[in-house]
Amino acid sequence: MAQEKTYIEDIERTLYDIKNVDKSKYKSQSGLTEDIIRDISARKNDPEWMLEFRLKSLEVYNQLSLPNWGPDLSELNMDEIVTYVQPDAKMTGSWDEVPEDIKDTFDRLGIPEAEQTSLAGVGAQYDSEVVYHSIQEDLVKQGVIYTDMETALHEHEEIVRDHFMKLVPPKDHKFAALHGAVWSGGSFVYVPEGVHVEIPLQSYFRLNAAGAGQFEHTLIIVEKNASLHFIEGCSAPKYNVTNLHAGCVELFVNDGARLRYSTIENWSRNMMNLNTKRAVVGKDGVIEWVSGSFGSHVSMLYPCSVLKGENAKCEFTGVTFASKGQNLDTGASVIHCAPHTSANISTRTISKAGGKATYRSAVKVTKNAPYAKCSVNCESLMLDDISRSDTLPTMDIEGDEADIGHEATIGRISDEAIFYLMSRGISEDEARSMIVRGFVEPIAKELPLEYAVEMNNLVNIELEGTMG
Amino acid sequence: MNKEIFSEIPMRTWNWLGVNEAVVDRDLLVESQNLDIKIEADHQEKMIVEYRKESYGIVNINIGENASLKLTQLQLMPQDCGHVNEINVVLEKKAKLQLVAVETGAKSFASKVNIILKGDKSQADVSLLYFGDGDRSLDMNYVLEFQGRKTVGNLEVYGGLMGASQKIFRGTLDFKQGSKQAKGYEKENVVVLSKGVRNRSVPIMLSGEDDVVGNHAVSSGKINEDKLHYLMSRGLSPAEARKLVLEAAFNPVLELIDDEALRQEIDSYIKERLENE
Amino acid sequence: MEKLLNIKNLQVTVADKEAEDTSKEILKGIDLQVNKGEIHVVLGPNGSGKSTLMNAIMGHPKYEIAGGSLEFEGEDLTELKTFERARKGIFLSFQTPEEIPGITVENMIRTAKQAVTGENIKVIKFRKELKAAMKELQMDESYAQRYMNVGFSGGEKKRNEILQMLMLQPKLALLDETDSGLDVDAIQIVSNGVKKFHNEDNACLIITHNTRILKQLNVDKVHVLMQGKIVAEGGPELIEKIDKEGFGFLQGAE
Numbered sequence: 001m002a003q004e005k006t007y008i009e010d011i012e013r014t015l016y017d018i019k020n021v022d023k024s025k026y027k028s029q030s031g032l033t034e035d036i037i038r039d040i041s042a043r044k045n046d047p048e049w050m051l052e053f054r055l056k057s058l059e060v061y062n063q064l065s066l067p068n069w070g071p072d073l074s075e076l077n078m079d080e081i082v083t084y085v086q087p088d089a090k091m092t093g094s095w096d097e098v099p100e101d102i103k104d105t106f107d108r109l110g111i112p113e114a115e116q117t118s119l120a121g122v123g124a125q126y127d128s129e130v131v132y133h134s135i136q137e138d139l140v141k142q143g144v145i146y147t148d149m150e151t152a153l154h155e156h157e158e159i160v161r162d163h164f165m166k167l168v169p170p171k172d173h174k175f176a177a178l179h180g181a182v183w184s185g186g187s188f189v190y191v192p193e194g195v196h197v198e199i200p201l202q203s204y205f206r207l208n209a210a211g212a213g214q215f216e217h218t219l220i221i222v223e224k225n226a227s228l229h230f231i232e233g234c235s236a237p238k239y240n241v242t243n244l245h246a247g248c249v250e251l252f253v254n255d256g257a258r259l260r261y262s263t264i265e266n267w268s269r270n271m272m273n274l275n276t277k278r279a280v281v282g283k284d285g286v287i288e289w290v291s292g293s294f295g296s297h298v299s300m301l302y303p304c305s306v307l308k309g310e311n312a313k314c315e316f317t318g319v320t321f322a323s324k325g326q327n328l329d330t331g332a333s334v335i336h337c338a339p340h341t342s343a344n345i346s347t348r349t350i351s352k353a354g355g356k357a358t359y360r361s362a363v364k365v366t367k368n369a370p371y372a373k374c375s376v377n378c379e380s381l382m383l384d385d386i387s388r389s390d391t392l393p394t395m396d397i398e399g400d401e402a403d404i405g406h407e408a409t410i411g412r413i414s415d416e417a418i419f420y421l422m423s424r425g426i427s428e429d430e431a432r433s434m435i436v437r438g439f440v441e442p443i444a445k446e447l448p449l450e451y452a453v454e455m456n457n458l459v460n461i462e463l464e465g466t467m468g
Numbered sequence: 469m470n471k472e473i474f475s476e477i478p479m480r481t482w483n484w485l486g487v488n489e490a491v492v493d494r495d496l497l498v499e500s501q502n503l504d505i506k507i508e509a510d511h512q513e514k515m516i517v518e519y520r521k522e523s524y525g526i527v528n529i530n531i532g533e534n535a536s537l538k539l540t541q542l543q544l545m546p547q548d549c550g551h552v553n554e555i556n557v558v559l560e561k562k563a564k565l566q567l568v569a570v571e572t573g574a575k576s577f578a579s580k581v582n583i584i585l586k587g588d589k590s591q592a593d594v595s596l597l598y599f600g601d602g603d604r605s606l607d608m609n610y611v612l613e614f615q616g617r618k619t620v621g622n623l624e625v626y627g628g629l630m631g632a633s634q635k636i637f638r639g640t641l642d643f644k645q646g647s648k649q650a651k652g653y654e655k656e657n658v659v660v661l662s663k664g665v666r667n668r669s670v671p672i673m674l675s676g677e678d679d680v681v682g683n684h685a686v687s688s689g690k691i692n693e694d695k696l697h698y699l700m701s702r703g704l705s706p707a708e709a710r711k712l713v714l715e716a717a718f719n720p721v722l723e724l725i726d727d728e729a730l731r732q733e734i735d736s737y738i739k740e741r742l743e744n745e
Numbered sequence: 746m747e748k749l750l751n752i753k754n755l756q757v758t759v760a761d762k763e764a765e766d767t768s769k770e771i772l773k774g775i776d777l778q779v780n781k782g783e784i785h786v787v788l789g790p791n792g793s794g795k796s797t798l799m800n801a802i803m804g805h806p807k808y809e810i811a812g813g814s815l816e817f818e819g820e821d822l823t824e825l826k827t828f829e830r831a832r833k834g835i836f837l838s839f840q841t842p843e844e845i846p847g848i849t850v851e852n853m854i855r856t857a858k859q860a861v862t863g864e865n866i867k868v869i870k871f872r873k874e875l876k877a878a879m880k881e882l883q884m885d886e887s888y889a890q891r892y893m894n895v896g897f898s899g900g901e902k903k904r905n906e907i908l909q910m911l912m913l914q915p916k917l918a919l920l921d922e923t924d925s926g927l928d929v930d931a932i933q934i935v936s937n938g939v940k941k942f943h944n945e946d947n948a949c950l951i952i953t954h955n956t957r958i959l960k961q962l963n964v965d966k967v968h969v970l971m972q973g974k975i976v977a978e979g980g981p982e983l984i985e986k987i988d989k990e991g992f993g994f995l996q997g998a999e
Contacts, residue, residue: 069480070480380673382675382677382678385646385648386645388674388676390673390675391672391673392477392670393671394481394485394487395667395668395670396668397660398666399663399665400690402660403690404686404688405686405688406671406684406685406686406687407683407685408673408684408685409681409682409683410673410675410681410682412680
């Protein structure tokens with residue numbers, strides 16, 4: 001029997017590759033100087049302390065060097081990144097007031113439909129400014145604040161000041177410092193004590209102008225015994241010039257509170273996605289991360305959970321799919337610093353067509369964290385022999401009362417499984433597709449339906465060939 | 469004291485974890501004793517290497533086609549010395565290596581093992597036992613590299629840590645593109661007996677080939693309470709029960725040591741340490 | 746009348762595990778015909794090639810057809826891929842069914858039914874049919890939402906195979922040791938399933954070690970396979986003889 005060559009076609013991207021003509025009314029000069037920072041700060045009407053903060057961050061940025069591990073970032077030239085672009089629209093309260101072409105883009109990407117279903121509010125970001133924000137009335141009555149970062153900075157200055165970049169300080173790494181200097185846009189959510197936000201809050205990002213960077217900041221505070229599910233999803237069109245995303249997400253989960261943070265990252269193929277996400281969890285608190293990484297040219301994403309209070313818990317479920325030309329370096333880390341804390345990390349990675357998927361994790365148990373329990377499970381699926389799948393976990397455990405387990409596997413789709421499905425009349429392509437969808441199912445089932453559907457679409461594979 | 473990088477993991481990770489490099493006192497690397505061995509095709513050999521005084525030992529081995537070698541390396545240094553050892557092995561087609569390593573001595577030591585499964589169908593079975601107590605520091609870096617087709621690599625590590633000892637174990641399974649139908653397994657079981665211990669593990673799996681099966685697992689915790697309880701209900705004191713359970717944990721490696729006297733020596737050594745805690 | 750399954754002088758080889766680039770001959774010239782409405786049984790000691798025969802009919806890529814012919818309803822099967830053969834109406838109940846994590850039983854069977862019939866299957870109607878079939882096989886409804894064979898006992902996996910057979914309604918059912926690993930009650934359920942399935946328009950080719958299940962069915966023909974060749978053929982009485990005397994009396998009957 002003839003053995004045909006096997007190849008896999010890439011993910012359908014036309015829907016996402018819509019470009020608007022660049023009507024941005026303002027573009028900062030390329031390159032990063034103190035003047036540019038002052039300029040941005042002035043246009044935003046920053047309070048004095050924020051300007052100081054930005055300038056200090058710039059200093060730190062200039063002192064730090066790029067990481068000496070992980071993906072190659074040398075093609076990133078900060079001088080060519082236009083850091084701040086303000087789109088042609090003011091902040092609005094209702095969808096109708098949003099300018100047509102911006103609305104059209106979001107329409108095509110399905111945002112209004114999402115709004116119509118069970119979501120409480122939508123914050124949609126377009127080129128560094130939050131264009132549209134809405135929040136349901138009863139959330140406001142409950143005292144829940146859901147607004148953009150700029151508004152929060154002015155209307156809730158104290159809370160923001162107490163929390164802003166305290167979890168991810170600028171000196172953490174070069175891109176945290178960059179973020180501290182040029183951050184713009186993002187969501188601010190505050191859930192008061194005892195309030196349970198029943199419906200997921202959603203935010204959506206968009207990057208349009210060529211060469212623009214995205215530096216939005218998400219700050220979420222969930223007070224004692226409150227709960228929230230926040231969904232972050234993003235998309236951007238394709239360009240020749242490198243696009244940089246150095247966002248920051250800080251999540252404060254107080255005692256007895258619960259926060260679920262779901263993301264599908266689907267940036268376009270020229271994006272450098274260097275996002276820093278961190279959560280701190282108090283006594284009896286729970287943080288749940290659900291994460292799907294699909295897009296970007298290069299990604300470095302390692303949500304970190306600091307379990308600071310007794311009994312704090314972390315659940316992390318993630319999938320990373322690296323295809324042609326992609327280097328997706330993702331993972332998770334957990335730091336146990338109190339007694340009886342626990343964590344479960346479960347990830348899946350897929351690599352094909354020359355893509356490189358790297359899983360990196362750290363589990364650290366300090367002396368102050370007796371009876372820590374942590375279980376890490378990572379499964380990697382490789383779809384051909386020209387891709388790479390690398391797993392680099394680390395455990396650093398102090399004391400004798402920790403119970404830590406780690407397991408990882410690597411392999412391909414089993415021929416026997418394909419034969420089994422084919423013997424039921426399912427074509428080879430569909431069989432492969434089914435198996436890969438089954439592989440990511442543990443993550444899909446944690447996502448709200450429209451995201452699960454989007455994720456399954458992202459996983460659509462076209463295969464031709466035999467099993468040989 | 470001047471320090472020098474002795475070994476590195478095949479792929480760097482976060483610097484704050486401090487596991488990218490193994491660093492040793494420069495003095496220890498000054499004079500090395502080299503042992504170059506070639507096992508001729510179709511031959512079967514056994515070798516024992518013992519380290520009992522301050523030294524930097526390098527063992528380079530080439531195992532010829534269809535040949536096999538059982539290498540037992542015992543590091544039983546006095547408790548006040550530093551030590552460094554290194555093993556490099558290349559296996560030809562259908563060659564077999566069985567490596568039994570015991571690292572129980574020295575105040576601080578660093579060891580690295582690099583095994584290249586070059587020839588098709590070559591196989592390496594590695595069993596390592598390490599034990600730390602007092603304020604000793606242990607640093608190990610094992611790499612199994614799969615190059616040939618249908619190669620097999622097994623790495624089983626059993627460790628016991630007490631006192632304020634510090635240990636880093638890095639175990640890498642590296643599947644190179646072309647190592648079709650290779651199979652690699654790695655497992656590390658660590659028993660931690662005291663609060664002052666710092667236990668670091670870095671089980672790495674790298675792959676450029678889809679037609680492989682790779683699996684690694686690490687588990688770290690205290691001695692199984694159920695087992696202790698069972699033994700104590702049969703009249704053993706807590707100390708005696710602990711000794712027995714630990715012995716059982718190390719047995720998979722100890723029983724591979726052919727020389728009875730050596731096995732006893734290691735056994736007593738560990739028992740003595742447990743008593744002195 | 747055209748035969749449903751027509752195998753003539755079939756030679757099947759498999760790649761040799763030990764010696765690189767050589768193959769071992771497993772089936773050394775098999776003649777076997779199955780007509781509509783019939784139940785055939787293949788008996789033989791371990792290693793005789795029974796599973797190979799099933800896998801070769803189904804088109805497992807591990808097995809090469811070195812000679813002879815394999816036809817289904819007059820059509821040559823050898824160039825068809827596995828899923829194409831399934832769509833022609835052949836079904837294989839596996840000896841060791843695969844686990845497919847993440848895909849539910851219901852989802853998988855519905856996808857298969859769509860593939861095999863080429864029609865759009867309506868969810869509600871399908872669910873009803875699935876429920877009824879599961880009830881018939883005394884399978885708890887909850888199994889429909891469980892991932893394919895994940896965590897299923899041997900018996901549960903075999904029942905899942907028969908469930909698929911009942912839902913896909915093939916023309917030819919190949920049952921590879923469907924009763925092995927089952928207790929007496931389960932064997933009864935499985936054979937009831939086979940009986941319910943079987944009618945004058947379809948056919949079954951059954952491999953089994955254990956002749957208990959055969960006592961429940963009307964077997965038309967028995968083939969005894971030894972060392973890759975059919976050494977004896979007969980009616981149901983052959984089953985009894987082998988039950989009593991084993992395969993010994995056939996040794997040397999090359």
